[in-house]
Amino acid sequence: MSETLPRPTKPLPAEAAAHDRLYRILRQQILVGEMLPGQALTLRGLGKQFGLSMTPVREALRRLVAEGALTLSSSGRVATPELTxxxxxxxxxxxxxxxxxxxxxxxxxxxxxxxxxxxxxxxxxxxxxxxxxxxxxxxxxxxxxxxxxxxxxxxxxxxxxxxxxxxxxxxxxxxxxxxxxxxxxxxxxxxxxxxxxxxxxxxxxxxxxxxxxxxxxxxx
Amino acid sequence: MSETLPRPTKPLPAEAAAHDRLYRILRQQILVGEMLPGQALTLRGLGKQFGLSMTPVREALRRLVAEGALTLSSSGRVATPELTxxxxxxxxxxxxxxxxxxxxxxxxxxxxxxxxxxxxxxxxxxxxxxxxxxxxxxxxxxxxxxxxxxxxxxxxxxxxxxxxxxxxxxxxxxxxxxxxxxxxxxxxxxxxxxxxxxxxxxxxxxxxxxxxxxxxxxxx
DNA sequence: CATGCGCCTTTGTGATCACAAACGCGGCAC
DNA sequence: GTGCCGCGTTTGTGATCACAAAGGCGCATG
The missing domain is CATH 1.20.120.530 (GntR ligand-binding domain-like)
Structure with missing residues (x-):
């Protein structure tokens, strides 16, 4: 095996963890009603939008799902809830x-x-x-x-x-x-x-x- | 590029998602008091214990953290909470x-x-x-x-x-x-x-x- | 003998990839 | 014209890896 040919990780000296920043952004948007009910969110879509891979996006979304801010369909799709x-x-x-x-x-x-x-x-x-x-x-x-x-x-x-x-x-x-x-x-x-x-x-x-x-x- | 030389994924026809099963197990243990306050949980430790990689373990733990069942230290360590x-x-x-x-x-x-x-x-x-x-x-x-x-x-x-x-x-x-x-x-x-x-x-x-x-x- | 420094180990974070299932769209048959 | 089947695409899941930082332990020093 070659030793270290891929160097994918960017240093990116952001002040906080990426998943946490994304979580706060989405949470605030949901809280103040900037997202409409039923709106779908995809891992790759948000990742591309914020320059992140799927991993931190998944964490942010699952955290919001756990708090009830987003709903998880049976197939794992995430969307804003449509409340009864x-x-x-x-x-x-x-x-x-x-x-x-x-x-x-x-x-x-x-x-x-x-x-x-x-x-x-x-x-x-x-x-x-x-x-x-x-x-x-x-x-x-x-x-x-x-x-x-x-x-x-x-x-x-x-x-x-x-x-x-x-x-x-x-x-x-x-x-x-x-x-x-x-x-x-x-x-x-x-x-x-x-x-x-x-x-x-x-x-x-x-x-x-x-x-x-x-x-x-x-x-x- | 070679086509498909690594085949790491096990089929593993379990009935439900791995992270969700682990979540339920840990949740039940916490709920009924099978874990003492202050007990530390590590991603690799739980992964080895349940035969999983870090990814699903992380999801299960972060979900429990989001629900307040576990606490997250400043450095990302997860443990059962010691309540004041x-x-x-x-x-x-x-x-x-x-x-x-x-x-x-x-x-x-x-x-x-x-x-x-x-x-x-x-x-x-x-x-x-x-x-x-x-x-x-x-x-x-x-x-x-x-x-x-x-x-x-x-x-x-x-x-x-x-x-x-x-x-x-x-x-x-x-x-x-x-x-x-x-x-x-x-x-x-x-x-x-x-x-x-x-x-x-x-x-x-x-x-x-x-x-x-x-x-x-x-x-x- | 006590204390502080440094290295090695442990641990979380994020990127990438292979895979399976779900979704959707287009064409084909009736 | 309408309904259905099949294939390509999209999407979530989990494994693996590289990296950085935090922790712990031992050794050297005062």
């Missing part, structure tokens, strides 16, 4: 269970600086509504919730919740296209008011209605 | 949120045949207690809960819950070893009674206390 109404209702119920709990845990730690940050994000959210920008709307909406829940100091609960968000991603976009928002986020203001007042039951209720309100149109 | 008390408390809170909801949804569909099946599983669970068999105890305990929740017809919620169970797996075993059960599952009988009576608030309470009771000793 029943599944949407389940995921909405999970949000309605988990998010008030996280908000409640964040409440004692919610300083004024945090509330100001939330108000700022809410302004950006209202701008996305005005511009009818679905992706910006979804992104700022999730950022509002995540910023609040980060204060709960409950990383395991937040991680579980984010997988629920991920599963709803492609459908949230479809929801927005079907029922375009003509109102700024009314419930977000209720959440901010409850935070300022230190009103725990009011906060739980405001979060819960904010979550269920948005998804009622689609699942109902 | 805070993390255990969070996961217990998630169980206390999700499981009463699933039980409540199962209640209208809980026929007598189901209750009988649950009672049978409960008997096996009591036998595991008598024999001080930690793995059998955990397995039958989870089987009791899963059998009930399957009737809720809520696969997405059940899938999320199972990832929570998975994360608690290695620790539940440690819990059992620390506080060996000397009593048969008292709360399971309360659950069965509430099911028979069609008592929805009682069922929610019984499930919630069953969940929190078992994990209080460790996290407290």
């Amino acid at each position: 109404n029943e599944r949407i209702e389940e995921l909405a119920a999970l949000r309605a269970l988990i998010e008030p709990e996280l908000a409640s845990r964040a409440l004692p730690r919610a300083h004024l600086a945090l509330i100001d940050r939330l108000a700022t994000i809410n302004t950006a959210n209202a701008e996305a509504v005005a511009k009818a920008d679905a992706v910006s709307f979804i992104r700022t909406n999730l950022e509002f919730h995540r910023t609040l829940y980060l204060r709960a100091q409950a990383p395991a609960m937040l991680a579980v919740l984010e997988t629920v968000w991920l599963q709803l991603g492609p459908t949230m976009r479809a929801l927005y296209d079907k029922v375009p928002r003509n109102e700024p986020p009314r419930h977000h203001r209720l959440i901010l008011a409850a935070l300022r007042a230190g009103d725990e039951p009011g906060l739980r209720l405001a979060v819960r209605t904010d979550v269920t309100q948005g998804l009622r149109h689609l699942a109902g | 008390n805070e993390r255990i408390e969070e996961l217990a809170a998630l169980r206390a949120l999700i499981e009463p909801e699933l039980a409540s949804r199962a209640l209208p569909r809980a026929h007598l045949a189901l209750i009988d099946r649950l009672a049978t599983i409960n008997t096996a669970n009591a036998e595991a207690v008598a024999k001080a068999d930690a793995v059998s105890f955990i397995r039958t305990n989870l089987e009791f809960h899963r059998t009930l929740y399957l009737r809720a017809q809520a696969p997405a919620m059940l899938a999320v819950l199972e990832t929570v169970w998975l994360q608690l797996g290695p620790t539940m075993r440690a819990l059992y070893d620390k506080v060996p059960r000397n009593e048969p599952p008292r709360h399971h009988r309360l659950i069965l009674a509430a099911l028979r009576a069609g008592d929805e608030p009682g069922l929610r309470l019984a499930v919630r206390t069953d969940v929190t009771q078992g994990l209080r000793h460790l996290a407290g």
Whole structure:
């Protein structure tokens, strides 16, 4: 055998692992609704698109499948999920269970600086509504919730919740296209008011209605 | 180019994909506490153990990592997680949120045949207690809960819950070893009674206390 | 005897390849 | 004109290899 004639590996001093970078890119796209339900993804296609071989692409896709962000057909094909109404209702119920709990845990730690940050994000959210920008709307909406829940100091609960968000991603976009928002986020203001007042039951209720309100149109 | 001189691939007419079989084996071992917290797993080690190359082993491990069943060190090493008390408390809170909801949804569909099946599983669970068999105890305990929740017809919620169970797996075993059960599952009988009576608030309470009771000793 | 340095081994990452199954498209028969 | 069969192409799966980095162990040194 010849010793070392093939030297295929490029050094490529990227800062992080390739499969992890691709994972983050795809995850973000799915989360904010940049991918439509039913869209197919192929290993070689994504590999060519990002200059990677099949191996890291497969890892990124299988990770997203494991988190429920993508579905795996019987023959191994990967695609964004097309959710049934029943599944949407389940995921909405999970949000309605988990998010008030996280908000409640964040409440004692919610300083004024945090509330100001939330108000700022809410302004950006209202701008996305005005511009009818679905992706910006979804992104700022999730950022509002995540910023609040980060204060709960409950990383395991937040991680579980984010997988629920991920599963709803492609459908949230479809929801927005079907029922375009003509109102700024009314419930977000209720959440901010409850935070300022230190009103725990009011906060739980405001979060819960904010979550269920948005998804009622689609699942109902 | 020579045409086909290397023929490394074995036909191996196994019924399912190799990475998926390995995934199920490891998942079950983690779920019932057959692996202790902090145990390291290597790609080549598992590959040699199961007669596989690194590729399918990597997929199985990364899937379990994505589900939170295993942890990934900064250098890519995979091991069973050593949970902190805070993390255990969070996961217990998630169980206390999700499981009463699933039980409540199962209640209208809980026929007598189901209750009988649950009672049978409960008997096996009591036998595991008598024999001080930690793995059998955990397995039958989870089987009791899963059998009930399957009737809720809520696969997405059940899938999320199972990832929570998975994360608690290695620790539940440690819990059992620390506080060996000397009593048969008292709360399971309360659950069965509430099911028979069609008592929805009682069922929610019984499930919630069953969940929190078992994990209080460790996290407290 | 304790401590730090360096080498060898172990381990994860990514690329490439052979293979089988699924998919799709075109032609052929009725 | 319509339906079906077959072959080429696409796609996922698993094996193997080269490489880099992390870990561990022993040896030399203070």
